[in-house]
Amino acid sequence: NAGVTQTPKFQVLKTGQSMTLQCAQDMNHEYMSWYRQDPGMGLRLIHYSVGAGITDQGEVPNGYNVSRSTTEDFPLRLLSAAPSQTSVYFCASTQTGGETQYFGPGTRLLVL
Amino acid sequence: SQQGEEDPQALSIQEGENATMNCSYKTSINNLQWYRQNSGRGLVHLILIRSNEREKHSGRLRVTLDTSKKSSSLLITASRAADTASYFCATSQSGGTASKLTFGTGTRLQVTL
Numbered sequence: 367n368a369g370v371t372q373t374p375k376f377q378v379l380k381t382g383q384s385m386t387l388q389c390a391q392d393m394n395h396e397y398m399s400w401y402r403q404d405p406g407m408g409l410r411l412i413h414y415s416v417g418a419g420i421t422d423q424g425e426v427p428n429g430y431n432v433s434r435s436t437t438e439d440f441p442l443r444l445l446s447a448a449p450s451q452t453s454v455y456f457c458a459s460t461q462t463g464g465e466t467q468y469f470g471p472g473t474r475l476l477v478l
Numbered sequence: 479s480q481q482g483e484e485d486p487q488a489l490s491i492q493e494g495e496n497a498t499m500n501c502s503y504k505t506s507i508n509n510l511q512w513y514r515q516n517s518g519r520g521l522v523h524l525i526l527i528r529s530n531e532r533e534k535h536s537g538r539l540r541v542t543l544d545t546s547k548k549s550s551s552l553l554i555t556a557s558r559a560a561d562t563a564s565y566f567c568a569t570s571q572s573g574g575t576a577s578k579l580t581f582g583t584g585t586r587l588q589v590t591l
Contacts, residue, residue, distance in 0.1 A: 370520075397575065397576050397577035398577060399577045399578070399579075401581075406487075406583060407583065408482070408566060408581040408582050408583040408584050409521075409566070409568075409581040410581070411578060411579070411580070414575070414577040414578050415577065416575055416577055424578065425580075456520055456521070458521075458577075460576040460577055464576055465508075465509055465511070465526055465570065465576050466511060466523040466526060466576075467521075467523065467568075467576070467577075467579060468523070469513075469520035469521045469522070470520055471519060471520045472518075472519070472520055
């Protein structure tokens with residue numbers, strides 16, 4: 367199993383541009399989450415999903431959209447990038463009935 | 479707002495010493511978990527302790543939980559240079575889902591030879 371994969375590894379955007387961060391898992395996990403990590407802030411939850419077709423907002427959802435059309439994929443869309451969205455983004459998944467999260471390697475995003 | 483606050487923010491010890499880091503949280507929880515993050519990498523789960531447990535061991539790791547004080551500690555015994563990483567506590571709140579963890583701010587551990 368590849369586990370949780372994220373693409374791209376690194377991205378530079380200009381203010382106002384849009385993009386999609388990809389996340390996929392091949393473990394048939396029902397739950398998936400997106401976090402952002404900023405220096406000294408730990409990880410903050412952006413959006414999460416408890417199954418295909420079901421998503422909900424986390425602590426810092428503004429400026430981001432998600433969808434979950436399949437169990438495997440959970441893309442994160444930045445609608446109009448802002449410098450405040452410069453961060454490292456992590457995707458994670460949890461199996462049904464499980465409690466621990468499996469993390470992807472992260473996407474480092476720089477918004478100029 | 480952040481659920482967990484950890485201290486110290488940074489810890490530097492020599493190989494063979496024990497490392498203790500602490501986590502405090504604000505609301506009722508189902509469980510508390512500790513994760514490790516090597517520089518530039520994703521987080522890796524280390525150990526989970528449920529709200530009705532007081533202590534748990536896994537190899538060189540020992541976790542305690544005091545729900546009355548809303549605090550937890552992680553002890554790494556006989557540390558090694560390879561333990562150098564950031565350590566985060568994360569809580570699953572009562573009534574929440576496994577996809578919704580709240581993380582602390584982390585402790586950076588440096589183990590020197």
